[in-house]
Amino acid sequence: RAKKEGKGIYRFFESIMDAAARERHQLALDLRAAIGTAQFELHYQPQFEVASGRASGFEALLRWTHPAHGPISPAQFIPLAEETGLILPLGEWVLREACREAAAWALPLGIAVNLSIAQLEQPDLCGTVRSVLEETGLTPDRLELEVTESLFLKGSARSQEMLRDLKALGVRISMDDFGTGYSSLATLQAFPFDKIKIDRSFVGQIGVTSKGGAIVRAIISLGESLDIPVIAEGIETEEQLAFLRQHRCAEIQGYLCGKPQPIAAYRGLVVHVKDLRVA
Ligand code: C2E
Ligand code: MG
Ligand code: MG
Ligand code: MG
Numbered sequence: 001r002a003k004k005e006g007k008g009i010y011r012f013f014e015s016i017m018d019a020a021a022r023e024r025h026q027l028a029l030d031l032r033a034a035i036g037t038a039q040f041e042l043h044y045q046p047q048f049e050v051a052s053g054r055a056s057g058f059e060a061l062l063r064w065t066h067p068a069h070g071p072i073s074p075a076q077f078i079p080l081a082e083e084t085g086l087i088l089p090l091g092e093w094v095l096r097e098a099c100r101e102a103a104a105w106a107l108p109l110g111i112a113v114n115l116s117i118a119q120l121e122q123p124d125l126c127g128t129v130r131s132v133l134e135e136t137g138l139t140p141d142r143l144e145l146e147v148t149e150s151l152f153l154k155g156s157a158r159s160q161e162m163l164r165d166l167k168a169l170g171v172r173i174s175m176d177d178f179g180t181g182y183s184s185l186a187t188l189q190a191f192p193f194d195k196i197k198i199d200r201s202f203v204g205q206i207g208v209t210s211k212g213g214a215i216v217r218a219i220i221s222l223g224e225s226l227d228i229p230v231i232a233e234g235i236e237t238e239e240q241l242a243f244l245r246q247h248r249c250a251e252i253q254g255y256l257c258g259k260p261q262p263i264a265a266y267r268g269l270v271v272h273v274k275d276l277r278v279a
C-alpha cells in the first residue's frame with residue numbers, strides 16, 4: 001500500500017514539474033519570437049557622483065513586455081536567454097541600442113551595459129564592440145561594460161583575455177555585484193577593473209544593525225587602496241546616502257536618486273543637480 005501511495009505522490013510531483021518545465025519551454029519559445037520585435041526596451045537608471053551631486057552616467061537595463069503575460073523580470077528571462085543562447089543576439093541589440101541612444105545625448109555621460117559570460121566567450125566580441133562604436137559614433141571612454149565574477153569562477157582564460165582586449169579598445173570594465181560571489185577578492189587581483197559596484201544586499205544592511213555598514217565601509221576602503229572607484233548600488237534611503245557620503249563612496253545608484261525609466265522620462269531634464277536627484 002505504501003508503495004502504491006508513493007507512486008501516486010511521485011506522479012503528482014512529476015505532473016507539477018512537467019507543468020513548470022512546459023511553461024519554461026513555452027517562455028523560451030516566446031523569447032525567441034520576441035527578438036527583433038518591440039517587446040524589448042531599454043530602461044536607464046542614473047548614477048551620481050556623491051561629492052558633486054552630478055549625474056555621471058546611466059546603466060542600461062533590459063525590459064521585456066510579454067504580449068500575454070505583461071512585464072517579465074530580467075531575473076527570470078536573462079537566465080533563460082543565457083541557457084538558450086538567445087543572449088547573444090539580445091545582448092548585441094542591447095549594446096547597439098544603448099550606444100546609439102547615448103551618442104545622441106547632449107552631455108557626454110557614461111553608459112553602462114551588462115555583459116553575460118556567453119558574450120565574452122564569443123571570439124568576435126571585440127570586433128562587435130568596435131563596429132558598434134564606429135557605427136554610433138560613441139567614443140570608447142563613454143562605454144562601460146559590467147561583468148560579474150562568475151566569469152572568473154568558470155576559469156575561462158579566453159574570456160579574461162577578451163576583457164583585456166576590450167579594455168585596450170578604450171572601454172571601461174566594471175565589476176558588478178561585488179562581494180556576493182565566492183572569490184571577489186581573487187577576481188580583483190586577476191583583472192584591473194575600472195570600477196567596483198557594491199552589491200545592494202550590503203547597502204541594504206546600512207543602519208539595520210550596528211555592524212550593518214561594516215562591509216560597505218570595507219569595500220570602499222579596499223577600492224581606495226587599489227585606486228579603483230567604488231559605486232554603491234540600490235540606495236533607497238537618506239540614511240544610506242548619508243553613510244556613503246561620510247565614508248566617501250565615489251558614486252551611487254538607486255531608487256532614492258532615480259529608478260530605471262525609459263529614456264523619454266529624462267528628455268529636457270537638467271541632469272546637473274545638487275541634491276542628487278534627477279526627477
Ligand atoms: P544588475 O546589473 O545588478 O542591475 C541592478 C538591478 O538592481 C536592476 O534590476 C535595478 O532595477 C535594480 N535596482 C536599482 N536600484 C535599486 C534600488 O534602489 N532598490 C532595488 N530593490 N533594486 C534596485 P533589474 O533591472 O531587474 O535587473 C536585474 C539583473 O538582470 C541585472 O542586475 C543584470 O544582472 C541583469 N540584466 C538586466 N539587463 C541586462 C542586459 O541587458 N544584459 C544582461 N546580460 N543582463 C542584464
Ligand atoms: Mg549591472
Ligand atoms: Mg549589480
Ligand atoms: Mg545583478
